[in-house]
Amino acid sequence: MTRFRSEKTDATESFFRAFRADSGAAARDYVVVALGHDEATADEGLRLVRLGIARAAAAPAADFGDAVPLPEVGGHAVILDGRDNPRCVWRTTGVAVEPLAAVDDAFAHDAGALAGREAWLAGQRALLAGRAGAEGLSFDDETDMAFLRFRIVWPRLFADKPPGSDGDVFSIVAGSIPPTRPSGSGKQGGT
Numbered sequence: 001m002t003r004f005r006s007e008k009t010d011a012t013e014s015f016f017r018a019f020r021a022d023s024g025a026a027a028r029d030y031v032v033v034a035l036g037h038d039e040a041t042a043d044e045g046l047r048l049v050r051l052g053i054a055r056a057a058a059a060p061a062a063d064f065g066d067a068v069p070l071p072e073v074g075g076h077a078v079i080l081d082g083r084d085n086p087r088c089v090w091r092t093t094g095v096a097v098e099p100l101a102a103v104d105d106a107f108a109h110d111a112g113a114l115a116g117r118e119a120w121l122a123g124q125r126a127l128l129a130g131r132a133g134a135e136g137l138s139f140d141d142e143t144d145m146a147f148l149r150f151r152i153v154w155p156r157l158f159a160d161k162p163p164g165s166d167g168d169v170f171s172i173v174a175g176s177i178p179p180t181r182p183s184g185s186g187k188q189g190g191t
Contacts, residue, residue, distance in 0.1 A: 015086035039082030054112035094149035
């Protein structure tokens with residue numbers, strides 16, 4: 001389960017400044033997020049993001065308020081690993097608040113549940129049940145969830161190809177490197 005945090009640290013501030021300096025982004029603010037509820041699940045969530053498998057996340061809508069604002073389209077988030085180290089920056093591309101049961105196959109897939117919607121829902125229900133017991137809360141299929149979609153914008157090694165870009169992954173990671181062509185006639189063999 002995705003956990004948004006109210007606290008920014010020196011490490012997240014430094015990481016976000018480095019993102020802004022490297023990318024030229026004018027963004028001034030960000031939220032802090034761990035894509036899991038403990039060290040192991042946060043690391044697994046980060047792994048799915050870095051592999052390009054996960055580009056969506058969900059959290060109970062009740063987690064948001066004055067201390068942690070609901071992300072907005074175009075806003076940024078610093079993703080933490082399981083030891084609270086900043087590892088990636090995302091840019092939010094979609095936000096919807098709907099009941100848990102409203103999730104569709106496409107969102108579950110984009111959240112990294114390659115086994116489909118029912119598997120994703122089963123996992124979320126289990127996480128919510130554990131959280132309900134620990135925090136004395138109540139969750140069910142009608143619980144409002146914030147369904148978020150994003151693209152990774154930094155570091156460049158893990159960044160998604162910009163919308164409308166036709167560059168290859170290497171060019172995007174390394175910057176604008178013009179393609180090179182082998183020298184010679186291209187013929188194989190002798191004269």
